Amino acid sequence: MAAAAPGQINTEPLISLGSRSVDCFKKLEHIGEGTYGQVFTARETRTGEIVALKKIRMDNEKEGFPITAIREIKILKKLHHENVVKLKEIVTSAGPERDELRNQGHERDEQENQGPDRDKQENQDTSKSKGGIYMVFEYMDHDLTGLTVRSGQTFTVPQVKCYMKQLLTGLHYCHVNKVLHRDIKGSNLLIDNEGKLKLADFGLAKYYCSNHEGNLTNRVITLWYRPPELLLGATKYGPAVDMWSVGCIFAELLHGKPILQGRNEPDQLNKIFELCGSPDEINWPDVSKLPWYNNLKPTKTMKRCVGEIFGHFDFHALDLLDHLLTLDPNQRWTAKQALNADYFWADPLPCDPKSLPKYESSHEFQTKKRKQQQQHQTEDVSKRSKSQHSHKNDCPPPIQHTVQAPPQLQGSHHPMTDNQPPLSAGPSHHHYGKPHSLPGGPSRYPPSGNQSGPYHMNRGDQAGGYSGRPYPPQGRAPPYAGSGPSAPSTGGAPAGYGIGPPNYSQNSQYGVPAADRGMSTRNEQYGRKY
Numbered sequence: 001m002a003a004a005a006p007g008q009i010n011t012e013p014l015i016s017l018g019s020r021s022v023d024c025f026k027k028l029e030h031i032g033e034g035t036y037g038q039v040f041t042a043r044e045t046r047t048g049e050i051v052a053l054k055k056i057r058m059d060n061e062k063e064g065f066p067i068t069a070i071r072e073i074k075i076l077k078k079l080h081h082e083n084v085v086k087l088k089e090i091v092t093s094a095g096p097e098r099d100e101l102r103n104q105g106h107e108r109d110e111q112e113n114q115g116p117d118r119d120k121q122e123n124q125d126t127s128k129s130k131g132g133i134y135m136v137f138e139y140m141d142h143d144l145t146g147l148t149v150r151s152g153q154t155f156t157v158p159q160v161k162c163y164m165k166q167l168l169t170g171l172h173y174c175h176v177n178k179v180l181h182r183d184i185k186g187s188n189l190l191i192d193n194e195g196k197l198k199l200a201d202f203g204l205a206k207y208y209c210s211n212h213e214g215n216l217t218n219r220v221i222t223l224w225y226r227p228p229e230l231l232l233g234a235t236k237y238g239p240a241v242d243m244w245s246v247g248c249i250f251a252e253l254l255h256g257k258p259i260l261q262g263r264n265e266p267d268q269l270n271k272i273f274e275l276c277g278s279p280d281e282i283n284w285p286d287v288s289k290l291p292w293y294n295n296l297k298p299t300k301t302m303k304r305c306v307g308e309i310f311g312h313f314d315f316h317a318l319d320l321l322d323h324l325l326t327l328d329p330n331q332r333w334t335a336k337q338a339l340n341a342d343y344f345w346a347d348p349l350p351c352d353p354k355s356l357p358k359y360e361s362s363h364e365f366q367t368k369k370r371k372q373q374q375q376h377q378t379e380d381v382s383k384r385s386k387s388q389h390s391h392k393n394d395c396p397p398p399i400q401h402t403v404q405a406p407p408q409l410q411g412s413h414h415p416m417t418d419n420q421p422p423l424s425a426g427p428s429h430h431h432y433g434k435p436h437s438l439p440g441g442p443s444r445y446p447p448s449g450n451q452s453g454p455y456h457m458n459r460g461d462q463a464g465g466y467s468g469r470p471y472p473p474q475g476r477a478p479p480y481a482g483s484g485p486s487a488p489s490t491g492g493a494p495a496g497y498g499i500g501p502p503n504y505s506q507n508s509q510y511g512v513p514a515a516d517r518g519m520s521t522r523n524e525q526y527g528r529k530y
């Protein structure tokens with residue numbers, strides 16, 4: 001593909017996908033805000049079809065058309081599968097866009113802003129705009145993160161199996177076609193109300209050679225889903241990187257929240273080693289040859305305790321998880337192996353996607369926005385309450401107001417505090433047993449004795465769940481303090497690779513010394529080293 005000259009857009013990939021104007025669509029709602037684009041629902045004016053429009057960010061036009069968009073278009077043009085989101089076409093806006101700067105294109109705003117002055121105002125606002133490029137996708141009602149957080153969703157075993165099977169089928173298709181996704185996470189797994197799951201966001205995807213000869217960047221995959229080989233600096237890797245992320249998603253679906261919530265790269269590695277054991281030449285041949293191994297290897301030996309921590313999962317689920325969360329990428333299960341796992345063939349079988357319950361649409365962006373609004377409102381209420389209180393002490397009491405919860409909070413279901421039963425998609429005995437405590441600190445997990453169910457997103461007050469902590473840095477933005485894939489320096493606080501390795505001698509993240517976990521007896525039944 002020809003490189004774009006500075007300041008120009010390389011339209012080469014667009015020609016084959018048509019060049020209709022974005023005016024063929026009416027934007028409806030802002031549903032996604034990613035690193036590389038804003039996503040809107042829109043209606044095609046001629047057919048009435050609802051689509052998702054992803055506006056490609058052109059923040060740095062000097063470098064031409066963004067590489068992530070080129071990748072995404074190039075790869076999605078070739079991938080056609082029922083578990084991969086469909087790129088329908090590319091549309092453009094030639095000149096200044098009417099709604100570009102106007103409050104993120106909400107239809108509500110359009111209705112409120114009718115009148116003769118409107119276009120004049122918009123032209124003034126957007127006079128600097130150079131137009132935009134949009135990818136038009138089939139619309140999907142949810143992303144997995146939005147669905148789980150928004151509805152406080154608990155999934156049944158057949159439901160989890162159904163989603164996992166589709167995820168693995170889509171990924172198997174990508175891998176067979178030599179495409180690495182490199183950003184598998186909940187918000188990139190789209191789900192429609194027919195129960196179909198599709199892989200989305202191929203902005204970091206890459207064609208790969210089977211011989212792993214290429215020198216690839218290791219700064220991909222969102223931190224919590226990033227495999228140990230990338231954290232240790234590998235630049236030759238393959239589909240196994242996606243399979244680690246699948247393992248994280250699988251455990252998250254069963255457990256109800258992300259399982260490895262590192263604060264930075266060393267912390268992420270630390271959490272991985274605490275769960276999966278420390279790497280050595282026996283469980284991971286050649287690990288010591290990885291660029292950052294010497295700086296980031298754990299300072300003490302840790303035993304694998306996947307079977308212990310997730311002992312409440314059923315046998316087959318645990319077996320699959322164990323093969324996915326395998327440190328050595330060469331031993332980690334492929335998508336094909338995972339699809340053949342007994343888990344998918346044992347009762348209860350995966351349900352038919354069509355039998356899954358239908359939910360109100362939910363995307364991670366909206367869920368976060370709603371939560372922020374609620375937080376602001378709560379803060380406002382508490383500020384008002386405090387100021388009333390101080391006035392009360394200063395001067396004669398005014399007419400007393402009862403401080404009420406803002407209307408949005410009244411009677412609404414808060415995804416963080418509600419633990420409502422799900423819209424059932426199957427018998428309740430399909431739920432796994434109660435979860436064990438997991439990494440992340442005491443406030444993130446319910447105290448023992450909590451009656452919440454296993455798939456339950458245990459979102460007690462402040463207890464975390466999906467939104468208990470801001471989402472981790474994207475795989476895309478280089479988060480390394482030292483910058484560059486050179487070996488990190490040693491010593492100092494574990495704030496990034498450039499600063500120093502993590503302090504592995506700290507207490508176990510699980511709150512139980514590794515030696516006290518008694519993992520050996522239980523784990524033997526699985527015939528594998530946990």
Ligand SMILES: Nc1ncnc2c1ncn2[C@@H]1O[C@H](COP(=O)(O)OP(=O)(O)OP(=O)(O)O)[C@@H](O)[C@H]1O
Pocket residue numbers: 031032033034035036037038039052054085137138139140141142143146183187188190200201202203363364365474
């Ligand atoms: N086809 C679609 N239908 C419905 N919603 C979508 C669709 N595509 C994307 N979204 C929503 O928009 C969000 C962001 O989209 P996407 O991940 O493609 O953008 P991005 O800029 O690459 O994001 P990120 O920085 O998270 O990788 C998704 O998480 C999803 O909620």
